[in-house]
Amino acid sequence: MESQKVDMFLMANGKFFESHHLNAIRDRLITLDDSKWPMLQTLQLKDPTTSLIVSILAGSLGIDRFMIGDTGMGVGKLLTCGGLGIWAIIDWFMIQGATREKNMEKMQQILY
Amino acid sequence: MARNRLYAILLAACVAGLHWVAYAYQTPAETTGVCIIKHTTHVPCPSCGSTRSVLSLLHGDVSGAMWWNPLGFILLAIMVVTPIWILFDLATRKSTLHKFYHKAELMLKRRWIALPAIALVLVNWVWNIYKGI
Numbered sequence: 001m002e003s004q005k006v007d008m009f010l011m012a013n014g015k016f017f018e019s020h021h022l023n024a025i026r027d028r029l030i031t032l033d034d035s036k037w038p039m040l041q042t043l044q045l046k047d048p049t050t051s052l053i054v055s056i057l058a059g060s061l062g063i064d065r066f067m068i069g070d071t072g073m074g075v076g077k078l079l080t081c082g083g084l085g086i087w088a089i090i091d092w093f094m095i096q097g098a099t100r101e102k103n104m105e106k107m108q109q110i111l112y
Numbered sequence: 113m114a115r116n117r118l119y120a121i122l123l124a125a126c127v128a129g130l131h132w133v134a135y136a137y138q139t140p141a142e143t144t145g146v147c148i149i150k151h152t153t154h155v156p157c158p159s160c161g162s163t164r165s166v167l168s169l170l171h172g173d174v175s176g177a178m179w180w181n182p183l184g185f186i187l188l189a190i191m192v193v194t195p196i197w198i199l200f201d202l203a204t205r206k207s208t209l210h211k212f213y214h215k216a217e218l219m220l221k222r223r224w225i226a227l228p229a230i231a232l233v234l235v236n237w238v239w240n241i242y243k244g245i
Contacts, residue, residue: 060147060148060149060157061149061157061158069221070113071217071220071221072213072216072217072220073121075220076125078158078159078233079159079162079183079186079187079190080125080129080159080162080187081146081147081148081149081150081157081159081160081162082147082148083125083128084128084132084146085146085147085148086128087125088148
């Protein structure tokens with residue numbers, strides 16, 4: 001793929017990934033074939049800010065974890081009143097990173 | 113999620129849960145509420161009452177446990193089985209629980225399982241509010 005195209009993608013979608021992912025994504029995208037571009041464009045990524053809002057409002061019910069596709073942890077939070085309230089508070093700080101990691105997992109399915 | 117990370121989280125959660133149950137066992141029930149939702153809105157959440165349910169089970173009162181919150185059965189089972197399963201996996205260097213966790217996650221995402229499960233939780237929530245736990 002042309003580097004201009006790749007940089008455009010990263011500029012538009014950089015906020016969905018951890019900063020240390022970006023270099024790896026860029027290197028990998030440049031070596032990829034152009035036929036992957038439509039798939040890349042239609043990839044549904046979760047916004048970390050949205051999951052933070054959901055976590056603050058409904059974190060004790062585990063809705064934030066369900067939303068990013070982390071069903072097992074979501075059930076755990078739901079069944080325990082958000083981990084006795086402690087896990088729910090910890091997740092206010094963890095959920096954005098967790099969302100970016102989940103986005104990277106999705107991205108990897110296209111990249112590799 | 114990586115195997116060791118999952119096991120660390122599950123083990124920490126189980127240890128915390130067992131400690132909580134041990135603490136609540138020695139303390140009068142009125143003083144042991146920690147639910148954020150209940151404290152801020154005065155409305156119980158779907159899993160409110162599960163500590164009292166587990167305590168009833170420990171006292172051998174099955175119908176009382178059912179009345180407080182049916183989720184108590186699931187929670188007690190998870191808290192007892194998970195640490196044993198993790199220790200078994202670590203001892204035999206397998207990852208059976210890790211595989212089971214991912215299978216269960218995929219199962220729960222299927223619509224015909226997810227919708228009844230959500231409905232059950234909602235019914236339990238309505239029952240909790242009705243009981244005024």
